[in-house]
Amino acid sequence: xxxxxxxxxxxxxxxxxxxxxxxxxxxxxxxxxxxxxxxxxxxxxxxxxxxxxxxxx
Amino acid sequence: xxxxxxxxxxxxxxxxxxxxxxxxxxxxxxxxxxxxxxxxxxxxxxxxxxxxxxxxxxxxxxxxxxxxxxxxxxxxxxxxxxxxxxxxxxxxxxxxxxxxxxxxxxxxxxxxxxxxxxxxxxxxxxxxxxxxxxxxxxxxxxxxxxxxxxxxxxxxxxxxxxxxxxxxxxxxxxxxxxxxxxxxxxxxxxxxxxxxxxxxxxxxxxxxxxxxxxxxxxxxxxxxxxxxxxxxxxxxxxxxxxxxxxxxxxxxxxxxxxxxxxxxxxxxxxxxxxxxxxxxxxxxxxxxxxxxxxxxxxxxxxxxxxxxxxxxxxxxxxxxxxxxxxxxxxxxxxxxxxxxxxxxxxxxxxxxxxxxxxxxxxxxxxxxxxxxxxxxxxxxxxxxxxxxxxxxxxxxxxxxxxxxxxxxxxxxxxxxxxxxxxxxxxxxxxxxxxxxxxxxxxxxxxxxxxxxxxxxxxxxxxxxxxxxxxxxxxxxxxxxxxxxxxxxxxxxxxxxxxxxxxxxxxxxxxxxxxxxxxxxxxxxxxxxxxxxxxxxxxxxxxxxxxxxxxxxxxxxxxxxxxxxxxxxxxxxxxxxxxxxxxxxxxxxxx
Numbered sequence: 333x334x335x336x337x338x339x340x341x342x343x344x345x346x347x348x349x350x351x352x353x354x355x356x357x358x359x360x361x362x363x364x365x366x367x368x369x370x371x372x373x374x375x376x377x378x379x380x381x382x383x384x385x386x387x388x389x
Numbered sequence: 390x391x392x393x394x395x396x397x398x399x400x401x402x403x404x405x406x407x408x409x410x411x412x413x414x415x416x417x418x419x420x421x422x423x424x425x426x427x428x429x430x431x432x433x434x435x436x437x438x439x440x441x442x443x444x445x446x447x448x449x450x451x452x453x454x455x456x457x458x459x460x461x462x463x464x465x466x467x468x469x470x471x472x473x474x475x476x477x478x479x480x481x482x483x484x485x486x487x488x489x490x491x492x493x494x495x496x497x498x499x500x501x502x503x504x505x506x507x508x509x510x511x512x513x514x515x516x517x518x519x520x521x522x523x524x525x526x527x528x529x530x531x532x533x534x535x536x537x538x539x540x541x542x543x544x545x546x547x548x549x550x551x552x553x554x555x556x557x558x559x560x561x562x563x564x565x566x567x568x569x570x571x572x573x574x575x576x577x578x579x580x581x582x583x584x585x586x587x588x589x590x591x592x593x594x595x596x597x598x599x600x601x602x603x604x605x606x607x608x609x610x611x612x613x614x615x616x617x618x619x620x621x622x623x624x625x626x627x628x629x630x631x632x633x634x635x636x637x638x639x640x641x642x643x644x645x646x647x648x649x650x651x652x653x654x655x656x657x658x659x660x661x662x663x664x665x666x667x668x669x670x671x672x673x674x675x676x677x678x679x680x681x682x683x684x685x686x687x688x689x690x691x692x693x694x695x696x697x698x699x700x701x702x703x704x705x706x707x708x709x710x711x712x713x714x715x716x717x718x719x720x721x722x723x724x725x726x727x728x729x730x731x732x733x734x735x736x737x738x739x740x741x742x743x744x745x746x747x748x749x750x751x752x753x754x755x756x757x758x759x760x761x762x763x764x765x766x767x768x769x770x771x772x773x774x775x776x777x778x779x780x781x782x783x784x785x786x787x788x789x790x791x792x793x794x795x796x797x798x799x800x801x802x803x804x805x806x807x808x809x810x811x812x813x814x815x816x817x818x819x820x821x822x823x824x825x826x827x828x829x830x831x832x833x834x835x836x837x838x839x840x841x842x843x844x845x846x847x848x849x850x851x852x853x854x855x856x857x858x859x860x861x862x863x864x865x866x867x868x869x870x871x872x873x874x875x876x877x878x879x880x881x882x883x884x885x886x887x888x889x890x891x892x893x894x895x896x897x898x899x900x901x902x903x904x905x906x907x908x909x910x911x912x913x914x915x916x917x918x919x920x921x922x923x924x925x926x927x928x929x930x931x932x933x934x935x936x937x938x939x940x941x942x943x944x945x946x947x948x949x950x951x952x953x954x955x956x957x958x959x960x961x962x963x964x965x966x967x968x969x970x971x972x973x974x975x976x977x978x979x
Contacts, residue, residue: 355678
């Protein structure tokens with residue numbers, strides 16, 4: 333495959349390119365996510381989760 | 390090679406630009422926070438390029454590229470891990486939490502983050518000391534990589550090249566701190582990207598295209614020397630034979646040791662604390678991924694393909710070219726002395742596999758037939774290839790690519806070693822408070838630099854033959870960091886159950902196991918360190934070739950993980966109040 337004799341090497345070649353594509357796609361999708369104001373939202377969410385677990389008891 | 394005016398101009402422009410970026414960093418550094426974490430407000434492009442340029446040193450290009458020329462394209466598994474683990478996992482799963490926790494705990498260095506997370510002065514001080522003592526091995530390897538290249542290109546001696554690198558880098562690290570380091574890193578990263586992209590294109594074009602080049606390399610399998618075959622080599626486009634000495638070195642030391650060890654590299658982790666929010670890290674993932682592909686991906690591919698070029702031009706595989714004198718190569722080029730007959734494996738002088746060159750006692754190695762044969766030096770393959778195969782203007786560009794690669798990694802190493810000594814070991818570990826912490830950090834960095842230079846100067850003399858020294862130094866430090874820090878780091882970011890005592894135990898046992906295995910079993914290091922020889926009068930205590938080539942990380946990392954889990958269950962839990970502070974704004978964590 334790809335002029336490479338061993339499957340082990342061909343897979344390394346392909347996986348390397350796929351890993352790069354993963355980075356590109358992830359960064360693209362999350363380009364505008366993760367601003368610092370999210371911290372507040374996470375805090376709120378944690379509070380809700382805590383309350384939920386209390387209610388469940 | 391002669392020094393041309395073009396080369397001198399290129400280098401001078403590069404150095405002036407580096408000085409300008411260093412100066413900007415210096416002007417913007419007024420507080421300890423600026424010096425240590427660049428004020429925590431860096432742009433994602435600067436952060437990603439700085440991370441990548443720090444990650445990829447001349448070792449990765451020259452040293453590991455030379456290893457790829459020896460062992461083949463199986464080295465691309467390391468590129469895969471570099472991207473998947475070193476960028477994706479590191480940024481997404483480690484980076485975000487490191488940044489947030491570092492901010493919540495007001496940590497400025499990796500050891501400080503660990504120390505504050507586990508409320509342990511010992512962890513911070515001891516981690517700082519470990520970094521200060523062992524990072525010079527890695528820094529030394531980086532300096533050697535650059536120095537070897539300068540030796541090849543300029544024909545100057547090793548000591549001069551070494552001092553040249555260190556002095557220029559030292560100036561902007563000591564004065565510019567993290568900002569100086571990151572700005573110059575970003576500039577250097579951009580140069581590296583251009584240089585390596587062109588190398589890939591030139592190499593494939595020269596050899597007839599992607600598939601054609603690979604096929605030509607595949608066809609060279611018949612030229613694998615007997616000694617390398619005995620070590621497990623099955624051709625440059627095949628993986629070495631499973632569990633053979635070469636497979637063990639390739640998979641356990643190079644691919645796993647370096648590929649996984651990157652997660653707990655203090656000089657890289659600290660970069661997560663230099664950005665404002667997760668948004669910057671999300672964006673940096675794209676740049677980081679592409680950057681690393683163009684660095685190690687190109688170095689390992691082009692490294693292996695050098696064999697095709699050298700066989701076509703000199704009728705010699707890359708390792709043999711490093712044994713020929715410049716005069717011999719020139720004679721072949723000019724057709725004065727006829728090139729060797731179409732090489733047959735039996736006609737080639739026995740070549741020791743690079744992975745076992747330093748480990749003289751590895752079973753399976755075939756002894757050289759003619760004793761005075763010159764030694765092969767895999768570290769010289771890439772420099773010779775560039776000098777012989779590329780146009781002059783590209784040689785000049787590639788020279789500054791390697792200078793940039795060396796300096797960007799070296800600057801961060803100097804910075805991390807310096808802060809490990811001053812902030813972590815001196816201030817926290819020894820509990821000595823200083824009125825001027827900025828000055829203290831600068832002094833610490835200066836001391837770290839001198840120490841690293843001494844090690845780099847002594848290292849080639851200490852390790853016999855100096856062969857593959859770059860790869861050894863790099864993988865040794867990565868392996869040690871992995872065993873000492875990875876379980877503690879994962880525990881810090883993801884688990885509320887890991888206790889302070891467990892973290893200390895894992896750190897101590899992990900690093901000691903790693904050092905013990907290097908000193909007495911892993912022949913590549915134990916033969917070079919000579920401690921085993923001194924005590925037991927043999928290079929290794931390993932009883933089988935597999936044991937002798939089993940990398941310390943494979944032994945020490947599981948031990949370190951086991952210790953942290955077991956000890957966590959039997960020791961006092963961390964106070965809930967402290968954990969709340971650590972995990973403030975972080976989802977999850979059990």
